[in-house]
Amino acid sequence: MKIFTALTLAALIFTGCSSESGSETSEPRTNDRLTFVNYRDIRDLNPHLYAGEMYAQEILFERLVVLTADGYAPSLAESWEISEDGLVYTFKIREGVTFHDGEKLDAFAVEKNFDALIENKARHTWLEMMRLLVSAEALDENTFQITMEAPYYPMLTELAVTRPFAIMSPAAMKDGSTKDGVEAYIGTGPYKLDSYVTDEYAIFTAYEDYWGGAPAIKEIYVKVIPDNQTRILALENGEIDLIYGKNMLDADAINKYSSSDRFEVALSEPTSTRHILLNTQNEILQDINVRMAIQHATNKEAISQGIFYGLEKPADALYSPTVPYCNVPLTAYDFNMDKAEEYLEAGGWILEGDTRVKEGRALELTLRYNSDSVTEKSIAEYLQSEYRKIGISLSILGEEEQSYRDNMKSGAFDLVFNISWGMPYDPQSSLAAMLERVYGDYEAQLGIEAKPEIDKAIHHILTSVDEAERQELYNFVLRELHYSACYLPLTYESNKALYVKELKNVGFTQSQYEVPFEKMNF
Amino acid sequence: MIKQFFQSRLSIACLVIILLFTLAGIFAPYIAPNDPYETDLMNKFSSYTREHPLGTDQLGRCVLSRLIHGIRPTLFLSLLAMAGTITLGLVMGILAGYFRGWVDEVIMRVVDVMLSFPSQIMILAVVALLGIDIRNVILANIFVKWAWYARMIRTTVIQYTGKNFVLFSKSIGSGSPYILTRHLLPCIASELVVLATLDTGWTILNISTLSFLGLGVQAPTPEWGAMLNEAKNVVTSNPGQMVAPGVAIVILIAAFNMLGDCMRDAMDPREVRN
Numbered sequence: 047m048k049i050f051t052a053l054t055l056a057a058l059i060f061t062g063c064s065s066e067s068g069s070e071t072s073e074p075r076t077n078d079r080l081t082f083v084n085y086r087d088i089r090d091l092n093p094h095l096y097a098g099e100m101y102a103q104e105i106l107f108e109r110l111v112v113l114t115a116d117g118y119a120p121s122l123a124e125s126w127e128i129s130e131d132g133l134v135y136t137f138k139i140r141e142g143v144t145f146h147d148g149e150k151l152d153a154f155a156v157e158k159n160f161d162a163l164i165e166n167k168a169r170h171t172w173l174e175m176m177r178l179l180v181s182a183e184a185l186d187e188n189t190f191q192i193t194m195e196a197p198y199y200p201m202l203t204e205l206a207v208t209r210p211f212a213i214m215s216p217a218a219m220k221d222g223s224t225k226d227g228v229e230a231y232i233g234t235g236p237y238k239l240d241s242y243v244t245d246e247y248a249i250f251t252a253y254e255d256y257w258g259g260a261p262a263i264k265e266i267y268v269k270v271i272p273d274n275q276t277r278i279l280a281l282e283n284g285e286i287d288l289i290y291g292k293n294m295l296d297a298d299a300i301n302k303y304s305s306s307d308r309f310e311v312a313l314s315e316p317t318s319t320r321h322i323l324l325n326t327q328n329e330i331l332q333d334i335n336v337r338m339a340i341q342h343a344t345n346k347e348a349i350s351q352g353i354f355y356g357l358e359k360p361a362d363a364l365y366s367p368t369v370p371y372c373n374v375p376l377t378a379y380d381f382n383m384d385k386a387e388e389y390l391e392a393g394g395w396i397l398e399g400d401t402r403v404k405e406g407r408a409l410e411l412t413l414r415y416n417s418d419s420v421t422e423k424s425i426a427e428y429l430q431s432e433y434r435k436i437g438i439s440l441s442i443l444g445e446e447e448q449s450y451r452d453n454m455k456s457g458a459f460d461l462v463f464n465i466s467w468g469m470p471y472d473p474q475s476s477l478a479a480m481l482e483r484v485y486g487d488y489e490a491q492l493g494i495e496a497k498p499e500i501d502k503a504i505h506h507i508l509t510s511v512d513e514a515e516r517q518e519l520y521n522f523v524l525r526e527l528h529y530s531a532c533y534l535p536l537t538y539e540s541n542k543a544l545y546v547k548e549l550k551n552v553g554f555t556q557s558q559y560e561v562p563f564e565k566m567n568f
Numbered sequence: 569m570i571k572q573f574f575q576s577r578l579s580i581a582c583l584v585i586i587l588l589f590t591l592a593g594i595f596a597p598y599i600a601p602n603d604p605y606e607t608d609l610m611n612k613f614s615s616y617t618r619e620h621p622l623g624t625d626q627l628g629r630c631v632l633s634r635l636i637h638g639i640r641p642t643l644f645l646s647l648l649a650m651a652g653t654i655t656l657g658l659v660m661g662i663l664a665g666y667f668r669g670w671v672d673e674v675i676m677r678v679v680d681v682m683l684s685f686p687s688q689i690m691i692l693a694v695v696a697l698l699g700i701d702i703r704n705v706i707l708a709n710i711f712v713k714w715a716w717y718a719r720m721i722r723t724t725v726i727q728y729t730g731k732n733f734v735l736f737s738k739s740i741g742s743g744s745p746y747i748l749t750r751h752l753l754p755c756i757a758s759e760l761v762v763l764a765t766l767d768t769g770w771t772i773l774n775i776s777t778l779s780f781l782g783l784g785v786q787a788p789t790p791e792w793g794a795m796l797n798e799a800k801n802v803v804t805s806n807p808g809q810m811v812a813p814g815v816a817i818v819i820l821i822a823a824f825n826m827l828g829d830c831m832r833d834a835m836d837p838r839e840v841r842n
Contacts, residue, residue, distance in 0.1 A: 278804040298613075298626075298805040352609020352628070417782075420801075427787055428627055431607040442787055 077568045078252075078264035080549070081286045082561070085272050085294060085418055086447070088248045091231040091239070093212035094163055094224040100208050100559035101291075102268075105250060106146075107212035107233030110137055110156070110190075111202055113470045113556045118202050122151065122213055122234065123190070132197030132511065137190045143257045145215035146238040147230075153184035158216040160192075166225035174478050174508040175204040196509045199516070200474040207470060208559060236261045236564040245270050250563075262567035274299075274420045281309070281544065288545040288552065290561050292317070292465075295542045296420040297354040303544055310545055314554035316368070316538035318468035319361050322413070323486045324532045326493025328460050330411060335393030336438075337531035340461075341379035343386035343436055344429065350537050353424050357542075361535035363528055369472045371520040376528045387436050395437070402437035410439045413461040414453060417444035422463045425536065457489025465539065468558040477504050477523065494530045572834040579830035585823040593639030602630035604637040604790050613806045622812045625795070626802055631812050634790035638813070641779075641791045643820065645706060646771040652710040653771075654764055657717020662748060664718065665725025675718065682715035691774065695783050705775060705784045713767070720763065724756045758835060766828030769821040776817055792817050 084099060091098035093107040110123040120126075123137035143151040160182035163170060170176040180193040194201065205211050215232040216222065231239050236256045242248035250266040269286060271277045278299050280286045289295055303309045324331050324340065331337055346360035362378035395402035395409055402409040413429065415422035426442040433440045440461075445453065454462050464486055467476040480487040481501055491497050503519045510516040527533060541558050551565050573579055592599055601621065608628030615623050622631040664675040694708035728734060734751050742750075776793030778784035780800075785791035792813040799809035 275800060275803045282804070296801070296805075298802055302805045348609045352612060423787075423801075424626055428607055428609060430788055431605050431627070431629075434605065444782065 078262065080263045080266050080288065080563065080566065080568075082266055082268045082288050082290070082563075083271050083277050083280065083286045083294075084268055084291075085270070085277075087245045087270055088242060088268070090227070092224060092228045093214050093231075093233065094159070094166070094210045094228075095169070096209060100557075101561040102239075102248070102250070103208055103212060104235070104557070104560040105237040105266075105563055106231055106235045106239060107214060108235050109206055109208075109211050109213065111206050113203060113206040115556060118206065122156070126202075133194050135192040135194070135201065136185075137192075139188050139190055140257060141188065143234050144255055145217075145234055146232045146253055147215050147217060149215050149217055149232075151213070151234055152187045153190040154187065155216050156190050156213055157182065157184040158219070158222060159211075159213050162219060162222060162224040163210055165223055169225070170210050172479050172482065172484050173204045173207075173210075173475060174198060175201050178509070197511050198509060199511070200508070203470045204475065207475070208557060237266060240265075256564075258564070261564035263563060266563055272418065278544075281546075284546075287549055288543065290541075290543045290545075290552070292539055292541050292558060293416075293419040293421075295544055297357050299544065300357060300542060301355050308547060310543075310547055310549070310552070312543040312545075312552055312554070313357060314541035314558070316359065316366055317541050317558040318472065318539050319364055319366060319466040320358070320536045320539045321361065321364060321464055321466070322534040322536065323454075323459070323462050323464045323490045324534060325457065325459055325461070325486075325490045326530070326532050327457060327489060328411075328493075330407070330409060331460060332493045333393050334531060335389045336395070336409070338379075339386040339389040339393075339436065340433070340438070341386075341531050341534060342382050342389065343433055343438070344379075344534060344536070345381045345432065346536055347381065349425055349428065353421060353428065354537060358537035358539055361538050364524065364533045364535055365466060365473050366538050369469075371517055372473055372524065374521050374524045376525065379531070383436060390436060390438075397437045400434070400437065401439045408439065409437060410441070411460040413440055413442045413463075414450060414459050415442060415444050415463045416447050416450045418447045419463070426463075451485070454486035455483050455489075457483075457486065457492075459486060461534075462486055468539075469556050473520065473524075474508065478508060480504065490532055491527075491530075494526070494532060496526050496530070500526050573830060576830050576833070578826055579834075582823040582827040582830065585819065586827065589639055589643060589820055589823075592636050593643055596637045596640060600630075600633035600636045602633040604629060604633040605788055606630070613802075613809070615808075623808070625809060626798060626806075631795075631809075634795060635792070635812055635816055638790040638792045638795060638816075641702070641785045641789060642772060642776060642793070642817075645702065645785075646768055646775055649706045649709040649713075649771050649775070650764055650768050652706065653713045653767075654717060654760065656710060656714040658721055658760070660714065660718035661721025662725055662752065665722035666729060666744065666748060666752065668726075672722070676722070679715040679718050682712070683719070685712075687712045688774075691778070692783070695778065700783050700786070702785050705778050709771060709774060713771075717760075717763070721756055721760070724759060725752055728752055728755045762828055762831040762835065765824060765831060769824035769828070772821055772824070773817070 088099045088102045089097050091102055091106060093103050108121050110121060111118050112121045122140055122143060124140045126135060126137045128135055139151065139153045139156060145151060167176060175198055178195045178198050180195050182192045184190050213234065214228065218228050218230040218232040220226060220229060236253055236258065237250040238253050240249040240251045247270065248268045252261050252264045254260045271280060274296060277289055277294065281289060300311055304311045324337050326332055350356060350358055350360040363376050365372035367373040390402055395404045413426050415426045417423070423444060430440045430442055453459055466472050479485065480491060481504060482488055500523055503523050507516055507519045510519060541554050543552050545552055548568050550567050553562055553565060555562050606629060608624070610628065612624055612626055612628040614620060620630045620632065622635065625631055625634065660675050664672040690712045691708045694711055695704050698704035698707065734747060737747055737751060775784055779791045779793030780797045782797065785794050787794065795813040796810060799813065802809055
């Protein structure tokens with residue numbers, strides 16, 4: 047009987063995930079229906095808050111401008127002018143745009159959106175632009191004007207991010223307010239939300255009156271499948287057409303399918319830096335010797351080759367030199383176990399048995415990882431075995447995404463996996479976010495002596511008008527952060543996609559969180 | 569009974585298997601060909617070689633070495649949990665069955681409450697409450713399982729308390745401790761062994777299940793359930809990873825279950841012959 051249970055368990059692992067939806071696979075492929083997969087529910091898609099899945103917010107809502115590889119491009123704003131002192135932005139709102147509910151988009155609707163955002167200003171001040179905002183008003187039906195307190199060079203970049211500056215139908219707001227939720231998710235984007243069941247699926251249908259022309263794929267059916275292997279099996283079985291995202295595919299799967307004749311693999315340019323945050327407030331990690339030792343004991347090349355098959359290149363600094371302003375000459379921490387041991391000895395950590403000890407305190411640290419991510423656990427286990435060699439006892443702890451983020455924000459960590467935000471947020475927005483408890487950065491940096499100066503320099507960067515001075519400040523901040531050894535860069539992460547051969551034009555945009563469905567077709 | 573037991577080839581085979589696993593577990597550091605924690609990323613998912621007889625896992629660790637070292641948590645923790653369960657169940661069962669009256673009432677009502685919960689879910693709840701740690705898994709196992717033993721032992725004790733030799737012993741003035749240890753314990757021991765053997769399989773599976781779910785033994789300690797969990801993460805690209813820990817669990821649990829069956833048959837000869 048119990049043997050039977052064991053066998054069923056094994057059988058379940060292999061087949062259980064795919065058995066329920068056999069009927070769908072037998073359906074012939076219709077050329078305008080795409081089945082997509084995500085690891086979690088769409089949740090609250092309110093475009094002015096931060097809870098929802100960004101791929102969904104991107105296809106439902108639009109911003110005034112978008113960021114492309116060639117710079118800013120018009121979206122809901124057809125054109126714009128910036129006053130010579132850099133304080134006043136005048137946008138000409140595109141004509142003939144309607145919301146999914148049929149309402150007309152005009153400057154007054156945009157103004158109502160900004161009113162709702164300003165009402166909840168404190169929540170958005172991680173964007174410096176929001177802090178510097180003086181007024182946002184409609185001059186007439188087609189003209190919208192934003193006035194700033196000081197010139198701010200990344201202003202349009204911040205307007206272009208997925209949230210919170212997405213424009214929704216004022217009719218769906220709750221008395222003109224969005225901070226406590228919205229009535230419906232109604233935007234101007236190429237798709238509208240048709241229906242959804244929490245934790246099961248969401249259906250988006252094409253918006254036929256979309257100003258940019260109705261998209262080729264008429265329906266997107268998004269399944270929720272939390273497990274990586276189940277997703278791949280579902281793709282194999284023809285239940286889904288596309289897996290897309292940074293943490294949705296492991297390198298082994300990519301490697302396996304790169305020569306398949308049924309599936310295509312696509313990789314984007316490096317988007318962000320996968321790194322580990324060392325909490326300088328921690329009693330052990332406040333010792334720079336320990337942080338230095340960890341930097342030198344990390345074999346990034348082995349991680350890049352061994353775990354990612356070279357798909358992700360090793361990273362030497364918090365931001366890739368290709369990120370604007372980040373081509374700063376920094377000395378990389380080379381992989382050198384002897385050097386790492388020297389640092390630990392210098393710090394007074396003496397080897398006793400397997401673990402080093404200093405004044406009765408064992409060198410024990412915990413590395414937290416996001417258990418929804420497909421590769422962090424492997425890296426964590428690898429580092430655990432590597433650090434053991436120099437007497438650092440690392441325990442690893444996987445947590446579900448939300449509690450992982452909460453712990454990070456509150457500083458409840460020794461070491462934690464983190465990512466830089468990628469374009470278009472890097473470096474200005476992610477640096478600005480270090481000024482407050484946005485992610486773990488703020489808490490992690492509090493133990494650095496130069497933290498007040500770093501903060502001051504970041505403030506200066508954001509409002510600086512002189513290009514050379516700005517670069518100088520960036521150099522200072524990046525140098526300080528690098529040599530304080532509180533960021534342990536691992537690899538430059540890429541966006542990944544795996545999809546059926548029939549699907550065409552799967553590409554990547556500047557924003558790593560966006561899935562450009564409207565460009566795809568079968 | 570013992571003679572009957574040793575006549576069955578199956579039971580001997582099972583005993584040998586369990587013995588082999590136990591010895592391998594005890595002498596793991598001497599038997600295992602490699603260090604189970606030694607990673608070698610450049611050599612991950614390697615196939616069966618002389619150096620790594622069962623290949624390597626996702627971090628290039630030797631699967632065979634991990635399997636052998638995994639016997640320790642898998643088998644020995646299960647035995648520990650089993651021992652704890654039996655001790656608690658035995659004490660409670662004998663107290664209830666021998667003294668009867670209000671002691672019996674109190675213990676048996678608690679047992680009723682315990683038995684009315686589905687055990688797997690109770691274990692999950694207890695582990696969630698106490699925190700994720702292997703010690704808590706063992707505690708939870710004992711906490712949930714003892715009631716079954718208490719009830720069974722109580723019934724047997726009541727059965728024997730009415731027997732003439734116990735009544736006689738009582739009437740010549742033997743004290744309760746003497747009767748309990750000298751008369752009752754030997755009588756229920758054989759039944760207890762069978763039940764315990766059958767249940768060890770269940771406990772192994774249970775601890776492995778919890779480790780599979782990430783609630784039991786934590787990385788990097790090798791444990792069969794945890795190894796299966798890691799193999800699950802690469803099931804599409806490297807399905808072979810599941811074989812070693814999966815087969816090991818099946819063999820060990822099958823051995824325990826069949827051994828238990830054989831013992832039961834040996835104790836109840838009538839059933840064997842029809």
